[in-house]
Amino acid sequence: MMKNKFLYKNFLERNHIYSLAKNWWKREFKKQIIGKKTSSGKKINSAYTFNWHNENGYKDGNPIFTVFSVSKQKLVRIIQKKVENEDNQDFIEISAWLQKGFYSNKEYEEEIPELVISLELSRNSSKIAFDWIKRWFDDQLTDEDLERDFDERKSVSA
Amino acid sequence: MAKKKQKHEPQHRGRIQAQGGGLEESEAWSQNKPLSMREGLNLLEVLKNKLPKKEFLLRESAFEKAKNFIEQAPDIGVDAQVSRTFEVKGTRNIRVDIEVIKGTAFFKINLTHDEE
Numbered sequence: 532m533m534k535n536k537f538l539y540k541n542f543l544e545r546n547h548i549y550s551l552a553k554n555w556w557k558r559e560f561k562k563q564i565i566g567k568k569t570s571s572g573k574k575i576n577s578a579y580t581f582n583w584h585n586e587n588g589y590k591d592g593n594p595i596f597t598v599f600s601v602s603k604q605k606l607v608r609i610i611q612k613k614v615e616n617e618d619n620q621d622f623i624e625i626s627a628w629l630q631k632g633f634y635s636n637k638e639y640e641e642e643i644p645e646l647v648i649s650l651e652l653s654r655n656s657s658k659i660a661f662d663w664i665k666r667w668f669d670d671q672l673t674d675e676d677l678e679r680d681f682d683e684r685k686s687v688s689a
Numbered sequence: 690m691a692k693k694k695q696k697h698e699p700q701h702r703g704r705i706q707a708q709g710g711g712l713e714e715s716e717a718w719s720q721n722k723p724l725s726m727r728e729g730l731n732l733l734e735v736l737k738n739k740l741p742k743k744e745f746l747l748r749e750s751a752f753e754k755a756k757n758f759i760e761q762a763p764d765i766g767v768d769a770q771v772s773r774t775f776e777v778k779g780t781r782n783i784r785v786d787i788e789v790i791k792g793t794a795f796f797k798i799n800l801t802h803d804e805e
Contacts, residue, residue: 589773593773593774594772594774597772608772610774610776626780626781626782627781627782628709628781628782630708632772633770633772633788633790635769635770635790635791640790640791647774649774649776677781678781681781
């Protein structure tokens with residue numbers, strides 16, 4: 532695996548880098564997910580991105596990106612964390628879980644299955660994140676998969 | 690099937706949850722006036738007290754972050770939709786979540802005229 536290059540690592544220190552990081556997530560989501568075929572042959576054709584109100588007041592990456600897929604009726608939320616140790620480029624800081632999130636608009640409000648990914652953004656962590664997102668929309672991702680992945684990476688780094 | 694909003698549903702709703710590692714406890718609010726900072730902190734305390742000591746100690750740092758979030762909210766509170774996760778470092782999913790699903794929460798100064 533190539534060196535784990537961090538992306539937008541100063542996103543909490545400068546507003547314009549925060550905006551670049553936010554836009555990166557939107558752009559990559561469109562590029563890697565929208566219109567792409569999943570392993571079951573189905574396409575994610577429609578997705579509705581929305582910004583949480585708190586993004587205006589709290590530019591701390593919690594969350595940095597949230598998307599609701601209309602066709603799949605599923606949510607994805609990304610929490611981007613501060614890079615703690617940039618010298619350790621071998622360890623990939625990422626974890627995820629499945630839960631019931633909440634989506635509401637003017638007419639409806641409902642509990643929706645949600646994939647939450649918490650990571651330090653790097654070339655390698657983003658690859659893992661988008662692999663999970665694809666599998667999530669393809670109904671091929673369980674909480675047990677995410678737990679196993681976390682335990683495996685933890686044992687390798689120990 | 691999506692739940693259609695009813696005309697007379699409470700205008701301010703949300704929940705605080707302690708989750709992960711097999712635990713799922715929560716305290717919710719659903720009312721016709723915004724939730725004050727004081728009420729939010731009280732709910733957090735109620736949630737803490739519901740947990741077995743071991744589960745609370747595991748999440749102590751996450752509860753502290755959640756408390757700071759409520760205390761440091763703007764004077765007029767935060768408006769829905771807000772979803773914040775306070776994780777315990779080094780774990781996969783041990784956390785405290787705050788969700789403001791509808792309306793306003795954690796205000797210090799109430800600028801609305803919602804009914805009591």
